[in-house]
Amino acid sequence: MNVLLVPFPMAPVNTKNVHRTNFLLGHPYGTDFVYDEMMVAPGLGDIARATTETVATMVSLLGTGGLTPGAGPTRGEREKGFYDILFLGELPDGRRVEAVVTGDRDPGYGSTSKMIAESALCLGRNVQGEGGIWTPGALMGPALRERLQERAGLTFHAR
Structure with a gap:
């Protein structure tokens, strides 16, 4: 099965957390442990839609001062x-x-x-x-x- 992988948005934070955990526990995963996160993108159309929705939401939030109660x-x-x-x-x-x-x-x-x-x-x-x-x-x-x-x-x- 061919799928498109894209970076997971929380990967920069999560990767540091996983590596610190490995260190604090005495390297149970090894000292040469490599960790990264990706996510499967359903398709280019879905990526474009999600990107457009995210940008539109951010612009709206900046213009209105934030989410209103019940907006979720x-x-x-x-x-x-x-x-x-x-x-x-x-x-x-x-x-x-x-x-x-x-x-x-x-x-x-x-x-x-x-x-x-x-x-x-x-x-x-x-x-x-x-x-x-x-x-x-x-x-x-x-x-x-x-x-x-x-x-x-x-x-x-x-x-």
């Missing part, structure tokens, strides 16, 4: 939303590693708020450690994953 998706749209994320990896010996993360709500509104709430609760209830500057994965990894699966509608599967 409806409750029904948020509740019907979902996401499936496929992570692909390649080991030094050439073997492939695949993992899938799914969420049962709209990623921007329905799922993110649950992830933030569970992260805060995990920090207060499940984390014990010394101070410092940590990434969520290094500080809360297994405990947060368990909370997200049990309470926030996420699933994590290796393939």
